[in-house]
Amino acid sequence: MLDATLKTQLQQQYLTKLTEPVELVSSLDDRPKSREMAELLEEIAGLSDKITYRRADDDARRPSFAVTRPGADISIRFAGIPMGHEFSSLVLALLQVGGVPVKEDAETLEAVEHLDGDYEFVTYMSLTCQNCPTVVQALNAMAVLNPRIKHTAVEGSLFQDEIEERRILAVPTIYLNGEEWGSGRTDMKQFVERLDHHAAARTAEKLDEREPYEVLVVGGGPAGASAAIYAARKGIRTGMACERIGGQVLDTLAIENHISQVYTEGPTLGAAYGAHMSAYDIDQIPGVRASRLIPGEDGDLHTVEFEGGGRLRARTVILATGARWRTLGVPGEADYRNKGVSFCPHCDGPLFKGKPIAVVGGGNSGVEAAIDLAGVTEHVTVVEFLDQLKADDVLLRKLDSLPNTEVITSARTTEVDGDGKQMTGLQYEDRTTGELRTLDVDGVFVQIGLLPNTDWLKGSVELTPRGEIVINQKGETDIPGIYGAGDCTTVPFKQIVVAEGSGATAALSAFDHLIRTPAPVAAAAH
Incomplete structure (x- = not known):
């Protein structure tokens, strides 16, 4: 699965830094992804005499694998194949389990080591999400530093039943000890701030x-x-x-x-x-x-x-405090944020595979989002307040060429509907007639600028x-x-x-x- 250049880079630049043995332990089934995972793990084990691989089938999530150090109580698991943005998370896990020190300031490292309690984290992520690796890498490192912290990174598209059961519509979504704990980009310092009640005072x-x-x-x-x-x-x-x-x-x-x-x-x-x-x-x-x-x-x-x-x-x-995504400011938006209401098509798009969704905003960012989402979702409706889209012509031509997209202009979004657990539709007012209408969509991506x-x-x-x-x-x-x-x-x-x-x-x-x-x-x- 790894090309020759990547293998050489791993073998000669990274895995030579290992000072402790690393064991990769898989739990597999009969799916093609299990065969791919086994192939990846065998390739990695062949790059260093410090790394071994064996199949144990001792975990319910399959395919998955643990990154362990024999004789040490370290619990890091990848449920899915960590390629894409998550390949760096895998490499860091190998290095840190293999004895390479975690890079963080001394105060934060000490705080993690002294966290009092048992913490079992599960992160739901996608391989196209640029924010997910920060969470995965932080929790993996914390699991190396503190044996009372355990972490599993779950690739959402490979465990759809679990995603549907927990109604996860945004990544990264973080569970702690079986309960939803948070979402979005979170680094080690932020984890410590929430877990250690004395951190803020320090x-x-x-x-x-x-x-x-x-x-x-x-x-x-x-x-x-x-x-x-x-x-x-x-x-x-x-x-x-x-x-x-x-x-x-x-x-x-x-x-x-x-x-x-x-x-x-x-x-x-x-x-x-x-x-x-x-x-x-x-x-x-x-x-x-x-x-x-x-x-x-x-x-x-x-x-x-x-x-x-x-x-x-x-x-x-x-x-120089920058800006944040501008919100719609309509009823239901805050209630269903990360439960259908999203702002990052790259991160959350794969979770809406085969589903109808809407994009609010007809500028460049909105149309670019619609084009990206059209490749994974069933249907994309672009909703624009003005009477025409504002995006560049090259983007509009691309959008028009896609068979599963449509555009609604002169539309004022008025409400996000839901069933109490997740979004079920989007209401808007036709500004030319005053008529209220509803789009039956499972998600909406808000792309209306910055504040x-x-x-x-x-x-x-x-x-x-x-x-x-x-x-x-x-x-x-x-x-x-x-x-x-x-x-x-x-x-x-x-x-x-x-x-x-x-x-x-x-x-x-x-x-x-x-x-x-x-x-x-x-x-x-x-």
């Missing part, structure tokens, strides 16, 4: 202990990463606080307009941001969400407070009615020493490369401000 204490920065960047996406790098290159004390390094880029699959890269994917670019920042003296603080900005008066330090407690202070602050993540800034800096931070051509807000960059601002054209440029502009403007402004006494002492 995080707040660590924030309060930090000395003031000359530049504090809030946000870890393209704008934030660019701003932090440009600031650090000036040799000034730079901090970055964010929910996740990479920001919304991590939720993007194909990227074909990032200059110098013909093609890349969001998680790859997000990881590159992190690696680039790590080459400089940047105090990166992921896993925190800003809750309040307190501008300094008369040249005093600015303060950013965070959810759960803790604050950071800085002479200048760059706001800036600026609710926490109301009353501190000037915002537009849409919530965008008002900035000038230098990235300056209405508060001296506070700057904005990227999709959360009035910068036109919400594109990755535009955000990167605006982040650089904000950092250079902040540096110019610093060299022309006397430092407050509290900051000058450091």
